Amino acid sequence: MSVETGIAKIETKDLDFYYGTSRALKRVSISCHRNRVTAIIGPSGCGKSTFIRTLNRMNDVIPGTRIEGTILLDGKDVHAPDVDVVELRRRVGMVFQKPNPFPKSIFDNTAYGLRINGMKNKKELEEVVEKSLRGAALWDEVKDRLDENAFALSGGQQQRLCIARALAVEPEVILFDEPCSAIDPIATAKVEDLIETLKTRYTVVIVTHNMQQAARVSDFTAFMMLGELVELDVTEKIFTNPASKLTEDYITGRFG
Amino acid sequence: MKKMTKKKIIQGIGFFALRAAMALVLAVLLLFLYDIGKKGGGALSWEFLSQAPRKGMTEGGIFPAIFGTFLVTLITAILAVPLGMGAAIYLHEYARQTRVTRLIRLSIRNLSGVPSIVYGLFGVILFVNILRFGTSILSAGLTLGLMTLPWTITASEEALKTVPDSYREGALALGATKWQSIRTNVLPYAVPGMLTGTVLGLARAAGETAPIMFTGAAFYLPYLPKSLGDQFMALPYHLYIMATQHHAIQQVRPLAYGTALVLIALILGLNMTAVVIRYRLRRKRR
Numbered sequence: 001m002s003v004e005t006g007i008a009k010i011e012t013k014d015l016d017f018y019y020g021t022s023r024a025l026k027r028v029s030i031s032c033h034r035n036r037v038t039a040i041i042g043p044s045g046c047g048k049s050t051f052i053r054t055l056n057r058m059n060d061v062i063p064g065t066r067i068e069g070t071i072l073l074d075g076k077d078v079h080a081p082d083v084d085v086v087e088l089r090r091r092v093g094m095v096f097q098k099p100n101p102f103p104k105s106i107f108d109n110t111a112y113g114l115r116i117n118g119m120k121n122k123k124e125l126e127e128v129v130e131k132s133l134r135g136a137a138l139w140d141e142v143k144d145r146l147d148e149n150a151f152a153l154s155g156g157q158q159q160r161l162c163i164a165r166a167l168a169v170e171p172e173v174i175l176f177d178e179p180c181s182a183i184d185p186i187a188t189a190k191v192e193d194l195i196e197t198l199k200t201r202y203t204v205v206i207v208t209h210n211m212q213q214a215a216r217v218s219d220f221t222a223f224m225m226l227g228e229l230v231e232l233d234v235t236e237k238i239f240t241n242p243a244s245k246l247t248e249d250y251i252t253g254r255f256g
Numbered sequence: 257m258k259k260m261t262k263k264k265i266i267q268g269i270g271f272f273a274l275r276a277a278m279a280l281v282l283a284v285l286l287l288f289l290y291d292i293g294k295k296g297g298g299a300l301s302w303e304f305l306s307q308a309p310r311k312g313m314t315e316g317g318i319f320p321a322i323f324g325t326f327l328v329t330l331i332t333a334i335l336a337v338p339l340g341m342g343a344a345i346y347l348h349e350y351a352r353q354t355r356v357t358r359l360i361r362l363s364i365r366n367l368s369g370v371p372s373i374v375y376g377l378f379g380v381i382l383f384v385n386i387l388r389f390g391t392s393i394l395s396a397g398l399t400l401g402l403m404t405l406p407w408t409i410t411a412s413e414e415a416l417k418t419v420p421d422s423y424r425e426g427a428l429a430l431g432a433t434k435w436q437s438i439r440t441n442v443l444p445y446a447v448p449g450m451l452t453g454t455v456l457g458l459a460r461a462a463g464e465t466a467p468i469m470f471t472g473a474a475f476y477l478p479y480l481p482k483s484l485g486d487q488f489m490a491l492p493y494h495l496y497i498m499a500t501q502h503h504a505i506q507q508v509r510p511l512a513y514g515t516a517l518v519l520i521a522l523i524l525g526l527n528m529t530a531v532v533i534r535y536r537l538r539r540k541r542r
Contacts, residue, residue: 058429063353090431100422102441113430116440162426169430 007075009034009203010055010092010173015069017050017059017227024050026227027069032173032220037195037204039218039235041211043250047227048207049097052175055205056092057085073173090117093171097178099158101150101165106133106142109150109161113169128168136164137194156187163194174198176206180213192217211251215239223247292516299514313476313498314508318515320480324393324473324488325522327481329462331397332404336461337454339401340408344450347409348416349438361413368406373466375403380470394484396472400461407460411453415446448537455530459523465492475501491519 008031017025024047032038040048053059054071057078071078078088090113101109110129111119119125129146133139138160142153150161159179166174176195180188195217198204208214214221215235222232223244231244242248249255307317351357379399389395419442427437465473474487475497481488498512499505 056429058425061425061428086431086433089429094429096422096425096429098422100420100426102423102426103445112427112440113432116427116430116432116436165426165430 006033008032008072010071010073010205012051012054013070013072015051015054015071016067017047017054018066019062020064024227025054028224028227028229030222030229030232032203032205034203035199035201036220037199037206037218038220038222039214040205040207040222040224041209041214041250042224042230043255044209046224048224049177051224052177052205052207053094055173055175056089056094058089058094060085090169091171092173092175093166093169094175094177095159095162095166095179098182099155099162101153101158101161103149103151105147106150106153106161107146110164110168112165117169129164132164132168133161135167135198136160137190137197138164154187156183156190159183159187159191160194163191167198171202173203173205176204176208178207178209181209188213211239223250225250289520292513292520295510296513296515296517299510300517304511304514305518308478309476312504313502313511314504318491318494318511318518320477321489321491321494321515322518322522323480325462325491325519328393328397328400328468328472328488328490329458331394331484332400332461333454333458335398335401336404336408336457340405340454340457341412341450343405344409344412344416345438345443348413349434349442364406364409368410371466372403372464375399376467376470378402379467384471390485391470391487392472392485393481393488394472396468396488396490399467399471400464403464403467404457404461407457408454411457412446412450415449415453416442418449419445448534451537452530452534455526455533459526459530462526463492463519463523465490465496469493469496491515491522495519 011029011031013029015025015028016023028047028051030038030040030051040051042048050059054067055078059065059067067079073088073092076083102112104112107129110132111125114125114128119128130139130143133142138157141157142148142161145152150158153161159182163174163179180191183191192213195204195206199219206214206218218235220232221235221238223230223238223242223246225246231238231242231247233243238247239251242251304317305322306319308320309318310316347357347361376399379395379402383389383395383398384391389398423441423445424437427441428434432440461467468490472487473490473493477487477489495512495515498508498515502508
């Protein structure tokens with residue numbers, strides 16, 4: 001389903017996903033556009049996290065899973081045999097539910113993606129690290145202690161560090177998998193502001209169980225239930241005048 | 257109120273039982289060390305550590321046995337450490353978790369429980385006879401290596417298990433290859449645990465008698481091993497001889513206790529090394 005016209009940055013067509021024999025996604029078709037934030041909402045277990053993890057093929061690492069249907073990045077099938085999954089994941093960055101900094105220094109965390117891609121020049125590394133930390137609105141808080149272990153940061157700072165780490169490799173799409181579910185409201189507000197600014201440069205997809213959050217940050221909202229896409233529309237319309245009775249029941253808090 | 261007291265009494269009994277168990281174990285261990293220390297301490301001297309046995313092993317020292325044990329443990333390490341760590345990394349990080357991998361893992365666990373004499377006999381057949389390495393320090397080292405492998409693999413796999421999946425996923429999500437994520441984001445945090453388990457396995461190997469007595473250890477040698485094809489003297493085997501096979505058992509008893517003391521000190525030293533390695537590497541990460 002697509003609301004906006006024009007070519008989607010990343011889109012799925014009739015996506016099915018199985019964990020063993022249990023079907024987690026049923027013919028899900030969602031388009032996400034450049035410079036837009038697309039939020040995926042729905043009750044726990046509706047498949048929203050599974051969905052977002054298919055977009056950078058993170059589910060590949062889970063044994064016993066199977067995928068059917070198509071995922072197109074710039075119109076090209078991400079499962080095509082000539083697609084390098086490593087390169088795909090560099091282009092489609094991901095921020096996880098729980099902040100997962102590596103047990104390294106703040107600098108090394110931010111530079112991780114650059115180093116594995118072969119950047120060695122210290123000056124260059126320093127430049128990109130600063131740019132990425134600024135991009136994640138973290139620079140002012142950590143500029144004097146880049147050599148400290150990332151675990152010394154607060155949960156919200158850790159999550160912004162993970163965002164900085166993702167920005168450093170210059171992705172085109174950034175996936176957020178419930179990025180605020182493990183951090184406090186003030187930190188959440190910071191991450192939300194950040195998402196707002198990120199959309200000027202990237203395609204952003206965010207999974208959230210927090211409906212207010214979806215309403216605040218997204219341009220489009222997709223409502224999923226039991227592995228199916230119920231409705232995808234302009235966020236304002238979803239929250240004021242949804243087409244489906246199910247969506248209305250969910251956003252008004254009648255279940256979920 | 258009454259119930260409260262009953263709960264507390266039960267708790268008191270529980271704690272007492274646990275403390276008693278701990279104290280009992282500690283008492284036995286201390287008594288054991290005290291006994292060996294008392295009876296063997298007198299034999300210890302620089303001469304005892306640095307000289308070869310003399311006069312039918314009724315005098316002199318145990319240097320060739322210390323040297324032999326050191327060398328054979330080195331060969332054990334060269335076989336068991338890289339192979340064990342490699343196998344563990346493959347099993348835990350790469351192999352798909354199928355019935356076959358589970359069977360392999362179960363077999364490895366079982367192998368670590370096989371009596372060491374069985375490894376000794378296997379070593380005779382494989383290394384001494386089939387591969388024609390003869391009764392040599394090489395055959396003995398390889399036999400001990402085989403015996404240590406299951407320990408190394410199991411310990412290394414346990415160490416890999418303690419590394420959170422989020423480190424792996426985080427690296428992959430940034431465009432790391434699987435090997436990059438393992439090398440930069442898994443191994444650095446697993447290696448201290450891997451080394452600890454490995455050194456403990458080596459310490460066990462260093463103290464074994466059965467696997468080496470048919471494969472390379474000698475009753476007495478007037479020279480130190482010069483090549484991998486030579487036989488060697490080893491502390492545990494020397495102790496076994498001094499304690500049970502010597503023609504003048506009563507006379508050499510202090511020497512036997514002295515040997516036991518040195519062997520225990522050596523193994524304690526190895527185990528301490530494991531602790532130090534782990535401590536150092538952990539601190540470096542902080």
